[in-house]
Amino acid sequence: MVAYDNKFLSRHLSFYDEFTASQRALFHESLQVQPLVKGNIILNHDKQCQGLVLVKRGQLRAYIVSDGGKEITLYRLLAGDSCVMTASCVLKNINFTINLAAEKDSEIYIVPPLQYSKLMESNPVVNKFTLDKMSSRFSDVMWIMEQVVFSSMAKRIASSLLEYSSLEQSDYISTTHENIARDVGTAREVVSRMLKYFESEGAIELSRGAVLIKSYEKLEEISD
Amino acid sequence: MVAYDNKFLSRHLSFYDEFTASQRALFHESLQVQPLVKGNIILNHDKQCQGLVLVKRGQLRAYIVSDGGKEITLYRLLAGDSCVMTASCVLKNINFTINLAAEKDSEIYIVPPLQYSKLMESNPVVNKFTLDKMSSRFSDVMWIMEQVVFSSMAKRIASSLLEYSSLEQSDYISTTHENIARDVGTAREVVSRMLKYFESEGAIELSRGAVLIKSYEKLEEISD
Numbered sequence: 001m002v003a004y005d006n007k008f009l010s011r012h013l014s015f016y017d018e019f020t021a022s023q024r025a026l027f028h029e030s031l032q033v034q035p036l037v038k039g040n041i042i043l044n045h046d047k048q049c050q051g052l053v054l055v056k057r058g059q060l061r062a063y064i065v066s067d068g069g070k071e072i073t074l075y076r077l078l079a080g081d082s083c084v085m086t087a088s089c090v091l092k093n094i095n096f097t098i099n100l101a102a103e104k105d106s107e108i109y110i111v112p113p114l115q116y117s118k119l120m121e122s123n124p125v126v127n128k129f130t131l132d133k134m135s136s137r138f139s140d141v142m143w144i145m146e147q148v149v150f151s152s153m154a155k156r157i158a159s160s161l162l163e164y165s166s167l168e169q170s171d172y173i174s175t176t177h178e179n180i181a182r183d184v185g186t187a188r189e190v191v192s193r194m195l196k197y198f199e200s201e202g203a204i205e206l207s208r209g210a211v212l213i214k215s216y217e218k219l220e221e222i223s224d
Numbered sequence: 225m226v227a228y229d230n231k232f233l234s235r236h237l238s239f240y241d242e243f244t245a246s247q248r249a250l251f252h253e254s255l256q257v258q259p260l261v262k263g264n265i266i267l268n269h270d271k272q273c274q275g276l277v278l279v280k281r282g283q284l285r286a287y288i289v290s291d292g293g294k295e296i297t298l299y300r301l302l303a304g305d306s307c308v309m310t311a312s313c314v315l316k317n318i319n320f321t322i323n324l325a326a327e328k329d330s331e332i333y334i335v336p337p338l339q340y341s342k343l344m345e346s347n348p349v350v351n352k353f354t355l356d357k358m359s360s361r362f363s364d365v366m367w368i369m370e371q372v373v374f375s376s377m378a379k380r381i382a383s384s385l386l387e388y389s390s391l392e393q394s395d396y397i398s399t400t401h402e403n404i405a406r407d408v409g410t411a412r413e414v415v416s417r418m419l420k421y422f423e424s425e426g427a428i429e430l431s432r433g434a435v436l437i438k439s440y441e442k443l444e445e446i447s448d
Contacts, residue, residue, distance in 0.1 A: 072373055
């Protein structure tokens with residue numbers, strides 16, 4: 001049994017208020033809280049299927065990795081976001097590997113696979129929740145795929161900068177060209193070249209390990 | 225009410241034998257059979273959400289299209305395959321557009337969105353079926369994405385030839401370079417160049433509108 005925040009769980013898990021007494025007991029007995037340090041890996045090729053994950057605080061990144069080590073970011077999870085792709089073993093027909101890592105110091109709630117599977121079987125609302133969350137991740141991935149397949153690199157890098165800025169709620173983005181390259185699935189050199197071009201256009205200003213956004217208008221023009 | 229094949233429905237729809245009498249009545253009253261001619265489009269940007277689709281005979285292709293008209297194939301549906309992505313309006317959080325077209329003369333069963341939604345609400349097994357089918361399509365899309373993002377073009381074109389050959393159950397693939405280009409999301413010129421290279425390697429033999437596979441071993445070597 002762990003210390004949990006009823007209101008938080010009720011707000012972010014649509015099934016929480018629909019439990020019977022015995023389902024509620026099962027849920028709370030199985031609920032775990034896991035603190036994560038920036039860089040900690042929750043899922044990778046060797047460590048699959050942790051169960052339902054709900055982010056209590058912090059920021060996680062879901063991504064795929066090629067055999068050659070190239071990465072591409074699929075989506076991010078912030079406080080209140082939950083992920084069912086972390087429970088792939090209780091979902092039929094899921095046969096791909098997602099990686100999930102803490103991008104900031106974080107804390108997550110986990111409902112282990114066995115218990116989550118029991119809750120899904122005994123309560124249709126949990127099933128519905130799972131379907132809705134999967135739809136949401138599917139949409140994220142389709143969006144990324146369209147970006148990757150159809151968008152020019154300039155658009156993708158501009159979109160990535162705008163996303164960082166919105167995540168940090170600041171014009172000042174503290175990130176490396178390496179990180180941006182990883183997000184958009186290209187080489188660092190390509191990003192550096194593109195950022196220099198953005199700078200020459202007056203959209204951003206570059207400094208060591210950081211990007212300052214000078215004109216949102218220009219960036220949005222590129223990303224549109 | 226349409227003529228339907230009970231055994232076919234029972235074999236391919238896991239929920240079919242789990243219906244109550246009233247659910248079964250609703251299902252059969254709403255069931256439609258739609259004949260399709262090669263090239264007919266079931267879903268596109270203007271025509272979304274047809275409901276649950278089950279292929280009675282033939283072959284359908286699901287794909288996405290860029291603003292510039294570039295296509296990429298996501299998955300194919302053969303006889304017995306069903307698709308819930310065609311019922312996006314009854315699924316929460318699905319906000320992408322899939323195109324679906326008949327690749328051969330086909331016949332499909334359709335359960336319209338409203339009735340499908342009612343069945344989902346009244347029977348948890350239909351919900352489970354929807355989740356399983358969506359997982360399966362999600363896995364297809366992740367596979368394609370990994371191919372597109374991480375695989376070299378040679379691998380992707382070799383894989384595409386092997387898939388055509390397996391679909392046709394023949395060494396003789398009657399398709400254009402245009403079609404292959406569309407499958408792998410590249411230009412026709414790129415495919416033509418690559419096929420000439422495969423021919424020079426002794427893997428295939430080219431003729432007008434067709435590709436003959438001479439060595440599966442060599443193609444599999446490239447695609448691996």
